[in-house]
Amino acid sequence: MSKHICRFCNSGKISSRLLFDNFPLAPQSTKNPRFENFDFLIGICDECFLIQQLSEVPSEILYREFKNDVVGEKLNNQKLSFFKYITHYLKKNMTVLEMGAGNGFVVNKLAELNKSIRFIANDYNLNIKNESSNIVMLEGDIHDYEFDDIDIFFSSHVFEHIADPTYHLKKIKRMLKIDGLYIMAIPLFQSWIKKLNLNSFTTEHLIYPFEDDLIAFFNNMGFEKVSSEVYLDHSLFICFKKLDSSPKPILAKSKQSYLDNFSKNLDDLSNLLLNISSKHKKIVLWGANTSSQLLLNIMNKIDNLECSFAVVDNSKLKINGYLFGTDIKIDQPDIITTLSQKDAVVIMVGTFDDEIKRQCALINPNVKIYDKSFICSD
Numbered sequence: 610m611s612k613h614i615c616r617f618c619n620s621g622k623i624s625s626r627l628l629f630d631n632f633p634l635a636p637q638s639t640k641n642p643r644f645e646n647f648d649f650l651i652g653i654c655d656e657c658f659l660i661q662q663l664s665e666v667p668s669e670i671l672y673r674e675f676k677n678d679v680v681g682e683k684l685n686n687q688k689l690s691f692f693k694y695i696t697h698y699l700k701k702n703m704t705v706l707e708m709g710a711g712n713g714f715v716v717n718k719l720a721e722l723n724k725s726i727r728f729i730a731n732d733y734n735l736n737i738k739n740e741s742s743n744i745v746m747l748e749g750d751i752h753d754y755e756f757d758d759i760d761i762f763f764s765s766h767v768f769e770h771i772a773d774p775t776y777h778l779k780k781i782k783r784m785l786k787i788d789g790l791y792i793m794a795i796p797l798f799q800s801w802i803k804k805l806n807l808n809s810f811t812t813e814h815l816i817y818p819f820e821d822d823l824i825a826f827f828n829n830m831g832f833e834k835v836s837s838e839v840y841l842d843h844s845l846f847i848c849f850k851k852l853d854s855s856p857k858p859i860l861a862k863s864k865q866s867y868l869d870n871f872s873k874n875l876d877d878l879s880n881l882l883l884n885i886s887s888k889h890k891k892i893v894l895w896g897a898n899t900s901s902q903l904l905l906n907i908m909n910k911i912d913n914l915e916c917s918f919a920v921v922d923n924s925k926l927k928i929n930g931y932l933f934g935t936d937i938k939i940d941q942p943d944i945i946t947t948l949s950q951k952d953a954v955v956i957m958v959g960t961f962d963d964e965i966k967r968q969c970a971l972i973n974p975n976v977k978i979y980d981k982s983f984i985c986s987d
């Protein structure tokens with residue numbers, strides 16, 4: 610067995626905790642069915658307690674075909690909320706860099722309202738329309754560039770994808786001025802894992818830090834926490850400042866109980882799915898992403914399945930594609946109108962469940978909906 614090294618503290622003491630065997634390599638929709646799979650393994654560091662992916666996924670597979678658009682009120686509001694969080698730290702004539710700017714929703718809005726500030730937008734495939742004149746475009750890997758005058762570095766839902774956070778933060782620290790800020794939005798893993806969000810563990814996420822893991826890690830790298838804010842049950846916004854001296858070490862707390870609880874919830878989910886598959890003819894899974902891949906992965910282990918499956922998604926980019934790892938074509942949610950009382954919809958997409966349940970009930974008020982309340986109460 611290969612030896613795993615902790616992505617935060619370099620310790621070799623890592624315990625394997627969750628294994629999803631024969632799991633699809635990427636959480637996305639593809640033009641043609643693709644079936645590459647692997648043993649998706651999650652572990653925890655016995656020294657610093659970081660929950661992390663132990664398996665290696667080739668990044669060219671993860672991001673080659675990947676397309677996503679921002680759908681839903683909650684995700685849009687998350688971006689607006691993060692925009693406000695960053696605005697709080699802006700001062701005249703600063704230089705501000707965003708890693709993973711994508712379509713530029715946040716950086717463009719900041720640039721329009723702060724004309725004295727120089728913004729640098731970085732990504733592999735920048736797709737910013739009508740960009741503000743004070744934005745400089747920077748294509749490619751941020752780690753290949755050198756700066757020494759950055760006042761604020763920020764990113765939204767990028768940090769958890771980084772394979773080597775230590776290398777990353779060393780590089781970015783050199784780019785920042787003393788007292789410069791590192792601001793990020795990341796999934797609220799503490800809540801996601803606690804509440805059995807089936808999108809918690811996706812093959813794209815290499816690390817699953819809680820707030821105290823980030824504080825310990827950044828502290829160790831010469832930063833101190835300035836502030837943090839939680840956006841609903843969805844994201845953690847956190848801001849660190851680069852210090853000119855080494856602060857005293859801070860330790861994070863154990864995360865064992867979170868993974869134990871997640872495993873127990875998965876067992877209950879497995880029993881629920883066995884029950885659902887025996888009762889219904891057709892089962893619609895909502896969300897062309899990891900959550901449906903996980904549900905199918907569990908149901909594939911059930912013998913003599915007699916029900917059929919469909920997958921629906923609100924993202925127009927995914928409709929008519931296939932859910933990676935299956936030959937199931939992704940449909941629009943409208944197909945739910947055709948369901949009979951013998952059929953069912955499973956809505957376990959994570960932090961968007963309430964929004965989607967409302968949408969589903971509008972499409973077909975009579976259809977049976979299964980959600981997380983059937984397995985865990987909180």
Ligand SMILES: [Zn+2]
Nearest residue numbers: 615618654657
């Ligand atoms: Zn560690």
